[in-house]
Amino acid sequence: MATSLDFMSAYPLSAKAAVHTPVVFRAGMDYLGRLPWPSLEGLRDFARFARIGDSALRTALSRAKAEGSLVVEKDEAGAKRYRLSQAQLDIGLSLIHAEQRPEGFILAVFSFRSEDTTERAALRDLLRDFGFRKLAQNTYINGRIETAGLKAEVKKLGLEDHLFVFTCPDIEDADLVRRILALFDLEARKAELSAYLKRLRAFLPEGLEDDELARRLLYVGPVHYENCEVGEPPFPATYLPEDYPLKEIQAFYGERLALGQDKMLAYYTKSNQ
Numbered sequence: 001m002a003t004s005l006d007f008m009s010a011y012p013l014s015a016k017a018a019v020h021t022p023v024v025f026r027a028g029m030d031y032l033g034r035l036p037w038p039s040l041e042g043l044r045d046f047a048r049f050a051r052i053g054d055s056a057l058r059t060a061l062s063r064a065k066a067e068g069s070l071v072v073e074k075d076e077a078g079a080k081r082y083r084l085s086q087a088q089l090d091i092g093l094s095l096i097h098a099e100q101r102p103e104g105f106i107l108a109v110f111s112f113r114s115e116d117t118t119e120r121a122a123l124r125d126l127l128r129d130f131g132f133r134k135l136a137q138n139t140y141i142n143g144r145i146e147t148a149g150l151k152a153e154v155k156k157l158g159l160e161d162h163l164f165v166f167t168c169p170d171i172e173d174a175d176l177v178r179r180i181l182a183l184f185d186l187e188a189r190k191a192e193l194s195a196y197l198k199r200l201r202a203f204l205p206e207g208l209e210d211d212e213l214a215r216r217l218l219y220v221g222p223v224h225y226e227n228c229e230v231g232e233p234p235f236p237a238t239y240l241p242e243d244y245p246l247k248e249i250q251a252f253y254g255e256r257l258a259l260g261q262d263k264m265l266a267y268y269t270k271s272n273q
Contacts, residue, residue, distance in 0.1 A: 023082050109140075110138050124140075196249065
């Protein structure tokens, strides 16, 4: 029988994920402009809950600033606040809500000279960040994501002349679709998601104290993103088997988020004064 501790043991957060989680939450609440961006104290409180020590937290913050995923700014009182960069926000938005994607696929084809190994590697890493999977040599596939953020990042790298993006709104060849799906082990994926759902239910039972519920819901955020957004096969939900557990996971998690949103806001506000 799954227990609440099983979830954190099975899905430990990295220091990087723990640092980004409160910042991503604030970005998602952007319509509530009165909310401050996270402070160091707020990041530390959540990181300790996620079993991340202070030293690892400092290292993760330094790396996030260096790579440009977090931007540091000062508020009116001169206190440091940590804001999500636009590039990081674009990557996240391109990957969520796979079940709402239009029909079809996107193919990304790139071409380099044999000696351009650094540039090729940079583009491959960027495609993976946006959820693309390798289909063939120099060809990656994804569902129908919004590509504006991807193209902007490719342009920043100066590699726009090497990448060709093709939208395939419909594939009438059922055998071709079957071959694409065969690249991904859906049966193993179903088993992974079933185990995830069992642990998730045990981690988010009814009756949790306010701050405990808030911290747990925040903890689930990056785990859910990695397992149910980034980890999903890169095509629309209409191609998945009927007994695929993703819809049940989304429904349960969405219900818990709706019930706990006020508690998350209260915890965030209190810990980031």
